[in-house]
Amino acid sequence: MAARIKTGFLIIAAVFLVAFTLWWLMPGNDSEARWEDYLSRLARLSQQAVPERAPLPIVPYPGNRELHQPIPEHRVDMLDYLELRHCNLMSLISERNSVLGKLQADSLRFKHEVTFIRRARQCLASDKLDNQALITLLEQVVTEKQAALPALYWNALVASAEFHQFFSQSPSAMAGDSQAALLSLEQLAQSPFQGETLPSPEQLFGLEARLQQIAHSQAGGQLLRRLALALRELERGNTLLENIDPVALCPKGRPTPRARKLRNVLDNIWGSQVQQALADAQRQRKQLASALAKIEALLAPTPPAFAQWQDHYFSNTGLQSQLNRALKHHVSLWQERLRQCDLMPDGGQKLNDSANIDLEG
Numbered sequence: 001m002a003a004r005i006k007t008g009f010l011i012i013a014a015v016f017l018v019a020f021t022l023w024w025l026m027p028g029n030d031s032e033a034r035w036e037d038y039l040s041r042l043a044r045l046s047q048q049a050v051p052e053r054a055p056l057p058i059v060p061y062p063g064n065r066e067l068h069q070p071i072p073e074h075r076v077d078m079l080d081y082l083e084l085r086h087c088n089l090m091s092l093i094s095e096r097n098s099v100l101g102k103l104q105a106d107s108l109r110f111k112h113e114v115t116f117i118r119r120a121r122q123c124l125a126s127d128k129l130d131n132q133a134l135i136t137l138l139e140q141v142v143t144e145k146q147a148a149l150p151a152l153y154w155n156a157l158v159a160s161a162e163f164h165q166f167f168s169q170s171p172s173a174m175a176g177d178s179q180a181a182l183l184s185l186e187q188l189a190q191s192p193f194q195g196e197t198l199p200s201p202e203q204l205f206g207l208e209a210r211l212q213q214i215a216h217s218q219a220g221g222q223l224l225r226r227l228a229l230a231l232r233e234l235e236r237g238n239t240l241l242e243n244i245d246p247v248a249l250c251p252k253g254r255p256t257p258r259a260r261k262l263r264n265v266l267d268n269i270w271g272s273q274v275q276q277a278l279a280d281a282q283r284q285r286k287q288l289a290s291a292l293a294k295i296e297a298l299l300a301p302t303p304p305a306f307a308q309w310q311d312h313y314f315s316n317t318g319l320q321s322q323l324n325r326a327l328k329h330h331v332s333l334w335q336e337r338l339r340q341c342d343l344m345p346d347g348g349q350k351l352n353d354s355a356n357i358d359l360e361g
Helices: 002-025 030-045 078-087 090-097 099-103 106-125 132-157 161-166 178-189 201-215 219-242 257-296 304-314 319-340 349-354
Strands: none
Touching: 030 219, 030 257, 078 106, 090 106, 106 132, 106 201, 132 201, 161 201, 161 219, 178 201, 178 219, 178 257, 219 257, 219 319, 257 304, 257 319, 304 319
8 A cells, every 4th residue: 555655656746747847948938939949950950059048138118107297286265166066067176186086097087187178168168157267267277187188198008007017028928819909009099189179988988998908918018028039039040040151061052961951941940930920920010119109199208218118129220120130131141051052943032932021110
């Protein structure tokens, strides 16, 4: 009996050890595993060591203190407050001055301020107030609240907990329904007001729904992390291709078995796996970059921390531009190496087709 118990314990321990070892060796995510497989094949066939990994060139999303814009507060005395009952504004003022009102999220405050402006305009247009001083005060408050709406909408989006969640770049973050989240981001990036026009009730309702959709995804941060990863790994791959000795690979221009295996890596690993993943990610990054550009236009001037963060990824010198250049160089290196081995009978067109990524996105 004791022998059976001991044997069972050893089996359980062995299973646990195997599972733990597999977990320990498992790459952090599919993107990293795909790149490591590709680079290890290049290194082995080019008889080199895989270049060391540099730190990922990522910049975290700025903190709330760096993004949040100040919004002016307005006070009315008790007599003015009582007279505003004719405008159906007393409940809004009381709600805003309550403990919960002072702690409400910026998205809820945005809805509150839009409702206040709409009711105040209706009241002023209907001549319900007799006190000229109060009329002047209310007109001033409406003007100031209207002017503050872009900054308040900015706070409701860019400085929100939902956006910080969406742009998390933690290796363990989950993209969730990335397409739905990116669609919500694009919709939020559309300015909900033009001049004196206020958002409709439907737009105000959609604000919360879309923020919730974003809160359930970390697709933004994961796309930026994959961008940084792709740039780093392409640069490592370029180093490997640059250091291939064409004479040793193809003596007298004749392909060796090693050269033919390299061509197989190009067709079966680069073209069908790595490049396809790059193209899929690039389409989503274009959506992200477009939405961020529209969001940046919501506020002038944009907080420096946000501008610097966005430029790091999408400016003319940012990671996206660097990736475009690294990718073009990678393709040209493949063409040069295989053409010298007479393994590009189509003049490199197949390689160009396999790397057909919209580099200008």
